[in-house]
Amino acid sequence: MNTSSETREILKKYYDGLSKKEGWQSLLSDNVLLTGTIAKESRGRDAFANNNFFRMIRGLTVKGMIVENENACAVVSYDLMSPKGKRFSSVVAEIWKVKGEKLDSLAICFDTAAFQASMA
Numbered sequence: 001m002n003t004s005s006e007t008r009e010i011l012k013k014y015y016d017g018l019s020k021k022e023g024w025q026s027l028l029s030d031n032v033l034l035t036g037t038i039a040k041e042s043r044g045r046d047a048f049a050n051n052n053f054f055r056m057i058r059g060l061t062v063k064g065m066i067v068e069n070e071n072a073c074a075v076v077s078y079d080l081m082s083p084k085g086k087r088f089s090s091v092v093a094e095i096w097k098v099k100g101e102k103l104d105s106l107a108i109c110f111d112t113a114a115f116q117a118s119m120a
Contacts, residue, residue: 002070007098011065011072014103019060025049029102036095036108048106056080058087072096080118088118 002010010027017024028045035041042048059079066073074094081087090110097105 002098002100004067004069006101007070007072007096008065008067010098010101010103011067011074011096015060015062015074015076018054018057021057027101027103029099029104032103033105034108035105037110037112052083056082063091070098072098082119084119086118090115090118 014024014027017027025045028048030045031043032045032048033041033043034048034051042051057078058081061077063075063077065075072095074096075091076094077089077091079087079089093109095107095109096103
């Protein structure tokens with residue numbers, strides 16, 4: 001079981017890496033699960049890292065984080081650019097599970113209607 005400080009440090013590295021577009025994939029477990037308000041659940045590091053969402057990120061701000069041992073919830077504001085070149089932001093609640101030193105699952109919750117409107 002991870003301590004809260006270990007989990008917080010792993011997530012800090014993840015969000016720093018994601019913001020810089022480098023190094024964040026190595027923090028994912030081989031069988032990481034991505035689920036939530038998305039079209040399709042995916043499992044595995046490659047499926048997670050190749051999700052189209054990550055290509056749209058232009059910046060992010062972690063608004064807050066609650067951590068209890070290996071469980072964490074972060075509220076993240078993402079600055080995004082759609083494939084059509086439209087810039088917009090989306091606030092996402094991210095519920096994490098950490099096993100060992102790896103991020104093992106992520107459930108995301110966000111306003112899908114606003115997201116789809118921004119993608120149009």
